[in-house]
Amino acid sequence: MKFLNIYHFPLYYDIAFQYRDIPLECDFIELMLEKQAKTENRLILDIACGSGMHIVELGRRGYTMHGFDLSPEMIDFSTKKCKEIGLSPLLWVDDMRNFTPRGSYGMAINMLTTFNYLTDNDDIVAHLRRVAEALSPGGIYLIELHHPRDFSDLSASVAQEWMESRGDITVECSFDYQPEATDPITQIRRNKVRFEVTEGEVKKVFEEEQEVRVVLFQEFNLFLEFEGSFELVAANGAFREEQPLDNSEDSWRMILTLRKKL
Numbered sequence: 001m002k003f004l005n006i007y008h009f010p011l012y013y014d015i016a017f018q019y020r021d022i023p024l025e026c027d028f029i030e031l032m033l034e035k036q037a038k039t040e041n042r043l044i045l046d047i048a049c050g051s052g053m054h055i056v057e058l059g060r061r062g063y064t065m066h067g068f069d070l071s072p073e074m075i076d077f078s079t080k081k082c083k084e085i086g087l088s089p090l091l092w093v094d095d096m097r098n099f100t101p102r103g104s105y106g107m108a109i110n111m112l113t114t115f116n117y118l119t120d121n122d123d124i125v126a127h128l129r130r131v132a133e134a135l136s137p138g139g140i141y142l143i144e145l146h147h148p149r150d151f152s153d154l155s156a157s158v159a160q161e162w163m164e165s166r167g168d169i170t171v172e173c174s175f176d177y178q179p180e181a182t183d184p185i186t187q188i189r190r191n192k193v194r195f196e197v198t199e200g201e202v203k204k205v206f207e208e209e210q211e212v213r214v215v216l217f218q219e220f221n222l223f224l225e226f227e228g229s230f231e232l233v234a235a236n237g238a239f240r241e242e243q244p245l246d247n248s249e250d251s252w253r254m255i256l257t258l259r260k261k262l
Ligand SMILES: C[S@@+](CC[C@H](N)C(=O)[O-])C[C@H]1O[C@@H](n2cnc3c(N)ncnc32)[C@H](O)[C@@H]1O
Pocket: 001, 003, 007, 017, 047, 048, 049, 050, 051, 052, 053, 068, 069, 070, 071, 074, 094, 095, 096, 097, 110, 111, 112, 113, 114, 117
């Protein structure tokens, strides 16, 4: 697994990805929890929580939140952001391949294709096993993965170049660009990530290579069968209940909702 340097700069990350409709994503998260969970437990774990966008939104809605990330800078940033608005989630530095939960959860979430950083089968199975151990029976694991079409010859599902600003900071982003052909043996695809940050008079450029694991829907089901703790209860193509995972343009992610077996 390759770790991007940009994840050590949470403010730039937070600005770059502020275009997302986090309230809408959290509506979907809440809906899946209410509809699919078979537990009364409402403690939520945000796996690889980044700059804390979902922690803030779900915390404001009254949920007690726990979260971890491999980047200490992300954890510091999220902790400060939460403190400023009177929230005090439990946040810590940890690795999703081998994390130690700090409670028993009714739901875990893993957003913005971070799951695709689990590059080999052992890591994927170990991760699913850890999450299963951390959830109450009947608890939910919601994962936002790349739509499988992103790895095919068809056009990618999401914009790969955009610009966002906050105050005097502007971040111009190119994500997943110049993809190499997927390695047919490892199923790892390399591509590039570039952030050009302008802060007043100062310009900084982050340019690096990213590695993402191609995870296909049929294969994911086999992982679930092999690991054994979960059943798949929903497969959506967007953060809308009425949008199934399919090949339409409106289906641009693979959002899988798993339930830990009772
Ligand atoms: C694409 S960002 C998503 C962040 C957040 N979930 C969101 O929706 O904004 C990926 C995050 O995964 C974290 N990360 C990468 N590898 C990780 C690992 N092995 N364990 C935990 N966090 C990891 C990075 O530090 C980064 O914050």
